[in-house]
Amino acid sequence: xxxxxxxxxxxxxxxxxxxxxxxxxxxxxxxxxxxxxxxxxxxxxxxxxxxxxxxxxxxxxxxxxxxxxxxxxxxxxxxxxxxxxxxxxxxxxxxxxxxxxxxxxxxxxxxxxxxxxxxxxxxxxxxxxxxxxxxxxxxxxxxxxxxxxxxxxxxxxxxxxxxxxxxxxxxxxxxxxxxxxxxxxxxxxxxxxxxxxxxxxxxxxxxxxxxxxxxxxxxxxxxxxxxxx
Amino acid sequence: xxxxxxxxxxxxxxxxxxxxxxxxxxxxxxxxxxxxxxxxxxxxxxxxxxxxxxxxxxxxxxxxxxxxxxxxxxxxxxxxxxxxxxxxxxxxxxxxxxxxxxxxxxxxxxxxxxxxxxxxxxxxxxxxxxxxxxxxxxxxxxxxxxxxxxxxxxxxxxxxxxxxxxxxxxxxxxxxxxxxxxxxxxxxxxxxxxxxxxxxxxxxxxxxxxxxxxxxxxxxx
Numbered sequence: 001x002x003x004x005x006x007x008x009x010x011x012x013x014x015x016x017x018x019x020x021x022x023x024x025x026x027x028x029x030x031x032x033x034x035x036x037x038x039x040x041x042x043x044x045x046x047x048x049x050x051x052x053x054x055x056x057x058x059x060x061x062x063x064x065x066x067x068x069x070x071x072x073x074x075x076x077x078x079x080x081x082x083x084x085x086x087x088x089x090x091x092x093x094x095x096x097x098x099x100x101x102x103x104x105x106x107x108x109x110x111x112x113x114x115x116x117x118x119x120x121x122x123x124x125x126x127x128x129x130x131x132x133x134x135x136x137x138x139x140x141x142x143x144x145x146x147x148x149x150x151x152x153x154x155x156x157x158x159x160x161x162x163x164x165x166x167x168x169x170x171x172x173x174x175x176x177x178x179x180x181x182x183x184x185x186x187x188x189x190x191x192x193x194x195x196x197x198x199x200x201x202x203x204x205x206x207x208x209x210x211x212x213x214x215x216x217x218x219x220x221x222x223x224x225x226x227x228x229x
Numbered sequence: 230x231x232x233x234x235x236x237x238x239x240x241x242x243x244x245x246x247x248x249x250x251x252x253x254x255x256x257x258x259x260x261x262x263x264x265x266x267x268x269x270x271x272x273x274x275x276x277x278x279x280x281x282x283x284x285x286x287x288x289x290x291x292x293x294x295x296x297x298x299x300x301x302x303x304x305x306x307x308x309x310x311x312x313x314x315x316x317x318x319x320x321x322x323x324x325x326x327x328x329x330x331x332x333x334x335x336x337x338x339x340x341x342x343x344x345x346x347x348x349x350x351x352x353x354x355x356x357x358x359x360x361x362x363x364x365x366x367x368x369x370x371x372x373x374x375x376x377x378x379x380x381x382x383x384x385x386x387x388x389x390x391x392x393x394x395x396x397x398x399x400x401x402x403x404x405x406x407x408x409x410x411x412x413x414x415x416x417x418x419x420x421x422x423x424x425x426x427x428x429x430x431x432x433x434x435x436x437x438x439x440x441x442x443x444x445x446x447x448x449x450x
Contacts, residue, residue: 051323051327051364052327052330052360052361052364053360061316063316063319065319065323066323066327067322067323067326067327068326069298069322069326070319070322070323070325070326073318073319073322074315074318074319074322077315077318078315086303086306086307087290087292089302089303089306090292090294090299090302090303093296093298093299093302093303094280094294094295094296094299096299097281097295097296097298097299098280098281098296101281131281131282132281135280135281
């Protein structure tokens with residue numbers, strides 16, 4: 001019998017955070033093993049746990065799944081968060097692609113120099129307010145429904161909420177010109193599983209700090225010299 | 230009635246090439262509308278057909294699809310190149326996502342300035358031969374079947390072939406230590422739809438050269 005999914009990653013957001021959000025939204029309990037030392041990582045490598053020598057890795061349903069997108073797609077499909085047909089799936093994939101790109105600008109933010117951080121913050125806000133938020137605002141406005149796709153809660157909604165909250169951490173009033181997104185944020189945040197995930201004590205991770213950056217660099221021996229986009 | 234899919238991109242591989250491979254492998258005829266200048270890009274933007282103001286964009290089945298992953302996922306599922314159940318899909322996705330990572334590296338090679346090319350090639354050789362190729366070699370060895378997943382052709386096979394050929398363009402003997410990948414390459418290249426795509430005159434695009442880069446940049450920036 002399958003146990004709970006087990007997540008292997010650092011004790012921080014990175015590429016695993018979207019997976020935590022999606023499992024939480026689906027009401028699925030999960031365990032976590034945090035990488036703190038190089039030795040732990042090498043043990044995973046030697047044990048052939050990591051198909052391409054990388055994390056995230058999620059043990060679930062008898063698989064050691066790697067590649068963030070593969071893991072997310074599997075969870076979404078398994079827990080009925082991937083639409084009801086091919087065309088809804090296509091829309092969800094498009095919307096998730098956009099929020100993924102937006103969150104991609106934030107992913108390497110903690111690794112930047114102080115000067116580059118300011119440049120990157122401006123870029124994040126600019127992309128969010130001129131490229132991404134207008135697209136989702138229009139989707140919601142055009143169909144007037146509560147959820148992005150198929151009048152039903154999906155991965156696209158979870159991912160968009162995650163992206164909105166992350167951008168707000170960089171500029172708190174960034175939703176000012178987006179009334180639909182403001183209502184969306186309030187609505188999705190109050191879905192019971194998501195509300196629980198947003199409460200203190202959940203497995204949601206805080207904004208990455210210097211300790212997180214040090215841990216990643218130490219464990220992977222990488223990411224010492226990251227530049228802004 | 231739906232017409233042929235229509236691909237909007239510049240006349241080069243970039244992020245549209247995998248879509249071309251998948252459609253070709255599925256035996257689906259498609260049209261292409263090439264962006265040649267910034268004006269062409271501006272026209273598309275003004276028509277409001279680019280959800281996130283970006284290409285690739287593919288007109289297919291009444292949709293104007295953007296995001297290369299979304300496009301490839303749709304085509305793979307529609308034409309039965311995505312496995313028969315969730316677990317096969319999961320394997321395919323794992324294999325395909327890693328290939329996309331390697332593809333990014335390979336595509337960047339031709340754009341490297343002369344003084345950086347050698348170092349970049351060393352990185353490619355290291356990643357390809359230590360991280361990626363051994364995985365696919367082992368998958369094929371372990372099950373002894375012709376295809377990567379579920380004993381039938383899937384997007385994973387098409388994308389692996391695409392990547393193997395691009396790798397050989399960077400360094401012709403890169404597959405030297407991988408006998409099963411070599412036979413995979415020969416076998417998969419022989420599939421009629423794929424064989425056709427590999428012939429001169431098909432819609433397959435050549436690698437982008439450094440000298441072509443300024444023209445491409447002008448379209449987008």
